[in-house]
Amino acid sequence: METSSLMQYFARSNQGQMVSVHEVPRGLACECICPECGHTVIARQGNIKAWHFAHASGADCPGGAMTALHLAAQELIQRVAKIRVPELVATATGWTTDGELISETVERPIQELAFDEVSLEVNIGDIQPDVVGSQQGERHFIEIAVTHFVDEQKRQKLAAHGVPTLEVDLSGVVAYDWQSLHAQVIDQVELKRWVHHPALADMQAQADQAVQLRIAQDHQVDPLPSATMRAVWSRTFHFNQARVYVDGFPQHIRIRQTHYLKGETFSAMHSLIRSLGGRTTGDRFWSVPLPAKEALLDGLKRMWSAY
Numbered sequence: 273m274e275t276s277s278l279m280q281y282f283a284r285s286n287q288g289q290m291v292s293v294h295e296v297p298r299g300l301a302c303e304c305i306c307p308e309c310g311h312t313v314i315a316r317q318g319n320i321k322a323w324h325f326a327h328a329s330g331a332d333c334p335g336g337a338m339t340a341l342h343l344a345a346q347e348l349i350q351r352v353a354k355i356r357v358p359e360l361v362a363t364a365t366g367w368t369t370d371g372e373l374i375s376e377t378v379e380r381p382i383q384e385l386a387f388d389e390v391s392l393e394v395n396i397g398d399i400q401p402d403v404v405g406s407q408q409g410e411r412h413f414i415e416i417a418v419t420h421f422v423d424e425q426k427r428q429k430l431a432a433h434g435v436p437t438l439e440v441d442l443s444g445v446v447a448y449d450w451q452s453l454h455a456q457v458i459d460q461v462e463l464k465r466w467v468h469h470p471a472l473a474d475m476q477a478q479a480d481q482a483v484q485l486r487i488a489q490d491h492q493v494d495p496l497p498s499a500t501m502r503a504v505w506s507r508t509f510h511f512n513q514a515r516v517y518v519d520g521f522p523q524h525i526r527i528r529q530t531h532y533l534k535g536e537t538f539s540a541m542h543s544l545i546r547s548l549g550g551r552t553t554g555d556r557f558w559s560v561p562l563p564a565k566e567a568l569l570d571g572l573k574r575m576w577s578a579y
């Protein structure tokens with residue numbers, strides 16, 4: 273049985289290019305073939321089902337719809353010679369001397385690339401990108417994934433070329449016509465991801481540098497823990513191999529673990545802290561409001577005897 277997501281909305285015309293079922297004459301007069309099997313298709317333009325192509329022989333062609341979608345997307349990019357691409361994001365994290373987790377992000381916003389040349393399926397050394405778009409001599413590779421996604425091996429091969437490489441995920445796309453395909457392939461960025469981008473290494477270095485700078489500035493301003501950051505009271509708890517330090521600061525209570533607590537010990541710690549209105553402030557730190565002090569210490573003592 274045909275389902276709407278597997279219906280074929282595009283086919284190859286007798287002129288050789290992909291066409292939508294909405295731009296051809298009805299029935300056999302469409303003079304189209306299925307790009308997967310090469311057999312004649314008819315344009316079904318009825319009143320009940322969405323318009324689609326069906327094989328004239330009545331045969332079921334499992335790959336037909338997907339292949340047609342893939343080819344239509346390629347030809348669309350070639351025809352409009354532009355595509356919106358997602359942001360590039362590099363994030364770095366680090367710890368201040370106070371045990372605060374800080375992060376810095378360097379971001380390049382969403383862009384629209386306009387190409388002056390687009391080629392399909394050209395061989396470039398050991399790879400054959402679905403689409404190669406050039407912008408003033410600067411190339412971009414675009415992979416269109418309908419059933420086959422870029423895996424790690426292919427990613428490395430693509431990355432070796434040092435060319436920005438985008439993947440467009442069409443696996444869940446239902447495009448009834450050129451307009452909806454345009455919206456999803458050209459305009460939206462939600463279905464796209466960068467497989468590789470040579471600018472990312474520089475952006476990552478900038479983010480790392482920004483984190484290091486902030487940590488260095490913290491040291492300069494505050495070489496020793498300041499009075500406001502000095503713990504007023506402290507307790508230490510042992511859980512198997514791990515040690516947990518509980519420090520009372522003027523503004524909050526900080527809980528710090530020396531080793532990662534494992535399994536149910538971690539879960540028990542985490543739910544105790546959450547039940548007291550606490551939150552995670554880093555992968556080994558929690559923060560709990562001051563009024564929860566007695567309940568926290570009681571809870572930890574119970575856990576201590578329990579584990």
Ligand SMILES: [Zn+2]
Pocket residue numbers: 306307308309310311327333336
């Ligand atoms: Zn077919």
